[in-house]
Amino acid sequence: MDSNAIFEAVQQIFRDNFDDEELVLTRETCADDIEDWDSLEQINLLTAIEKKFGLKFGLADVRDLQNVGDLLDLIERMTA
Amino acid sequence: MQTLEYPFDSGLILQKKRSLKRQLAAQEGLVPKKVAILSGSTIGEIKNILELFLLNAGIQPEFYVGGYALYYENILFDDGSLAAFQPDILYIHTSSKNIVNLPTQADSPQQVEEKFSAECARWQTLWNAAAKFGCPVIQNNFELPGYRLMGSMDAVDTHGHVNFINRLNTMTAEYAAKTPNFYMHDLAYLAASVGLDNWFSPTVWYAYKYAMDTQYIPVLCHSVANIIKSLFGKNKKSVVLDLDNTLWGGVIGDDGPEGIVLGKETPAGMAYSEFQQYLKELSRLGVLLNVCSKNEEEMAKKGFERADSILKLDDFVCFKANWEPKHRNIAAIAQQINLLPDSFVFMDDNPAEREIVRRELPGVTVPELTAPEMYIRALDKAGYFEVTTLSADDKKRNEMYKQNAQRAALEQSFGNYEDYLKSLEMHCEIGAFDQAHAERITQLINKTNQFNLTTRRYTAAEVEALMNDDQYITLYGRLVDKFGDNGIVTALIAHKTAPGEADIDLWIMSCRTFKRQLEHAMFDRLVAVCAEQGIRKINGFYYPTAKNLPVKDFYATIGFEKVAEDEQGNRTFAFTGFDGYQPQCTVMETVLL
Numbered sequence: 274m275d276s277n278a279i280f281e282a283v284q285q286i287f288r289d290n291f292d293d294e295e296l297v298l299t300r301e302t303c304a305d306d307i308e309d310w311d312s313l314e315q316i317n318l319l320t321a322i323e324k325k326f327g328l329k330f331g332l333a334d335v336r337d338l339q340n341v342g343d344l345l346d347l348i349e350r351m352t353a
Numbered sequence: 354m355q356t357l358e359y360p361f362d363s364g365l366i367l368q369k370k371r372s373l374k375r376q377l378a379a380q381e382g383l384v385p386k387k388v389a390i391l392s393g394s395t396i397g398e399i400k401n402i403l404e405l406f407l408l409n410a411g412i413q414p415e416f417y418v419g420g421y422a423l424y425y426e427n428i429l430f431d432d433g434s435l436a437a438f439q440p441d442i443l444y445i446h447t448s449s450k451n452i453v454n455l456p457t458q459a460d461s462p463q464q465v466e467e468k469f470s471a472e473c474a475r476w477q478t479l480w481n482a483a484a485k486f487g488c489p490v491i492q493n494n495f496e497l498p499g500y501r502l503m504g505s506m507d508a509v510d511t512h513g514h515v516n517f518i519n520r521l522n523t524m525t526a527e528y529a530a531k532t533p534n535f536y537m538h539d540l541a542y543l544a545a546s547v548g549l550d551n552w553f554s555p556t557v558w559y560a561y562k563y564a565m566d567t568q569y570i571p572v573l574c575h576s577v578a579n580i581i582k583s584l585f586g587k588n589k590k591s592v593v594l595d596l597d598n599t600l601w602g603g604v605i606g607d608d609g610p611e612g613i614v615l616g617k618e619t620p621a622g623m624a625y626s627e628f629q630q631y632l633k634e635l636s637r638l639g640v641l642l643n644v645c646s647k648n649e650e651e652m653a654k655k656g657f658e659r660a661d662s663i664l665k666l667d668d669f670v671c672f673k674a675n676w677e678p679k680h681r682n683i684a685a686i687a688q689q690i691n692l693l694p695d696s697f698v699f700m701d702d703n704p705a706e707r708e709i710v711r712r713e714l715p716g717v718t719v720p721e722l723t724a725p726e727m728y729i730r731a732l733d734k735a736g737y738f739e740v741t742t743l744s745a746d747d748k749k750r751n752e753m754y755k756q757n758a759q760r761a762a763l764e765q766s767f768g769n770y771e772d773y774l775k776s777l778e779m780h781c782e783i784g785a786f787d788q789a790h791a792e793r794i795t796q797l798i799n800k801t802n803q804f805n806l807t808t809r810r811y812t813a814a815e816v817e818a819l820m821n822d823d824q825y826i827t828l829y830g831r832l833v834d835k836f837g838d839n840g841i842v843t844a845l846i847a848h849k850t851a852p853g854e855a856d857i858d859l860w861i862m863s864c865r866t867f868k869r870q871l872e873h874a875m876f877d878r879l880v881a882v883c884a885e886q887g888i889r890k891i892n893g894f895y896y897p898t899a900k901n902l903p904v905k906d907f908y909a910t911i912g913f914e915k916v917a918e919d920e921q922g923n924r925t926f927a928f929t930g931f932d933g934y935q936p937q938c939t940v941m942e943t944v945l946l
Contacts, residue, residue, distance in 0.1 A: 292371035309371075313397040316557075316567050317367050324364050324568075332556050 286321045300342030357409040359735040363571040377408035382899040389417035389440035391424035393447030394564035402570050406578035410587045429482050444491045448564035456512050465511045487814035491536045494522045496544035499553045534813050579736035586800025589737040595701035596646035601625050616661035624726040629663040631729045639747035643671040645682045650674040670754045680713035691864040756836035774940040778835040783878045784946030786820050786827040793841045802900040804862040842866045853889045873938035893926040
């Protein structure tokens with residue numbers, strides 16, 4: 274899956290999770306930018322991403338995720 | 354909502370929780386309940402998803418969320434906030450991670466025993482303290498561990514954690530069996546059914562301190578919500594079954610009774626037989642079985658005459674085999690046994706029939722069915738009939754509904770309704786609430802919806818408190834007739850307000866004894882008790898719900914005057930006709946207990 278397709282899929286997951294079809298992500302979007310993005314929702318996002326891309330994140334993978342860009346890079350690395 | 358019915362897609366529920374909540378919260382007639390969740394591990398998302406399943410069961414929860422891992426402190430050393438919240442339900446979400454006295458290999462056998470006793474005492478102290486909140490307590494038992502130091506020996510040797518947890522679960526179940534208002538939630542079964550390696554994720558535990566993989570949170574919440582809905586009388590009560598390819602294989606009209614697939618000869622036959630066995634046991638729990646099938650009635654009935662048919666004709670309350678549309682038959686069944694459509698589960702192998710019933714009778718629950726060997730699972734895992742209390746009446750319920758069918762047949766042979774009632778040779782027994790009947794009375798209070806003037810619900814603890822309070826007048830009634838004993842079917846609670854005045858807080862009657870003058874016998878008794886206690890005025894209240902419309906004018910029919918009605922349709926009635934009161938029940942003897 275190319276970077277673009279990964280981005281589109283992740284954006285759709287965010288839209289579903291936050292119940293907001295207008296939501297637009299950038300690589301810099303982080304938890305401060307989305308009101309409901311708290312630690313609880315972080316887990317749901319990761320679970321949904323795991324399911325969508327057939328991945329299983331380990332402890333080390335999820336430790337240093339700062340923003341959407343980090344998340345996209347992680348997915349790209351693991352699906353490569 | 355189909356998204357939340359078994360078999361649901363957990364991932365979808367977690368992802369769409371916001372929009373699902375929006376849709377579910379918009380329903381009408383939700384019953385508000387206060388639910389306290391105590392935490393042994395992270396519970397944030399558990400609260401959110403439990404809310405969806407409760408909304409789906411018609412319950413609008415308000416939550417108290419305990420501090421992280423503070424289940425013990427929140428209950429034993431409540432700072433007053435939990436008591437002030439006045440929970441209707443207390444759910445203690447703990448897991449094996451909350452066991453503090455697990456043995457080590459260094460312990461002597463005696464030390465292991467001491468640890469086990471200490472662990473049991475710790476939990477029982479918690480549970481005894483939880484009982485003080487006066488509401489049902491739901492407690493998880495303990496899932497098996499994710500690893501076993503000694504392999505299989507872990508279950509045998511007392512040092513083994515598998516052995517320790519198994520014993521702890523036995524203790525928990527025994528405590529639940531003897532403690533009213535305490536309900537064990539079988540977390541161990543749930544974890545086993547999804548698989549222990551799936552249930553517990555070390556990553557999720559260390560990263561977020563969830564003692565279970567978050568993807569199974571909907572499975573957990575569905576299971577807990579089943580207990581809660583059962584406690585609040587939201588269980589289904591009846592199953593309507595198709596015949597061909599549902600209770601047996603093949604089409605009886607084409608293949609004949611000897612040609613249908615049933616019994617031990619074929620794999621599919623065995624699957625149908627086991628499904629019949631499951632249904633038979635379900636009916637012994639008090640779930641009413643009915644047939645609705647497109648068939649010639651005479652031919653359809655022959656299927657149950659086969660020696661190897663586990664279900665027999667007299668296991669069914671209503672038997673509709675005809676060519677009418679199924680939703681009309683189901684509506685007729687509902688009317689005949691006096692239940693609302695939302696008390697029914699309809700099982701049919703034909704997707705088109707399922708769809709029509711879903712569309713025409715939206716209250717009826719219609720599970721998806723695939724192959725016959727999966728029918729039991731579709732019915733069982735959904736938890737429609739989750740058992741929380743089992744009274745002697747439950748086990749007799751099928752019998753009682755069949756007697757009602759006999760009564761209906763008799764009624765048709767009388768021109769005059771009073772003559773018919775007299776021919777039933779009824780008598781009733783009326784008494785004040787007592788310990789021996791408290792469980793049945795509480796159950797009746799919490800599940801009666803139609804003949805229910807105020808729809809107030811009472812916990813077991815509240816019912817018991819009333820018995821010893823001389824400001825309260827309580828009555829329950831049992832009805833017996835020549836066809837059998839209907840059991841305890843009505844209850845009334847009144848309390849004294851001003852001198853010489855009493856308010857009726859609650860008056861309920863089971864729908865199976867409507868129009869038998871039992872309500873008159875109850876009122877006659879209430880008038881007598883009030884007169885003895887110097888009461889000269891009784892106030893009655895009607896609060897409308899989606900289900901109790903039939904009794905909106907009930908008080909007016911027994912001699913009350915309507916004195917007020919507000920915009921919501923809440924009505925107030927008053928009765929003062931003590932002087933020269935004539936008993937209204939004319940068709941039976943009343944035995945006072």
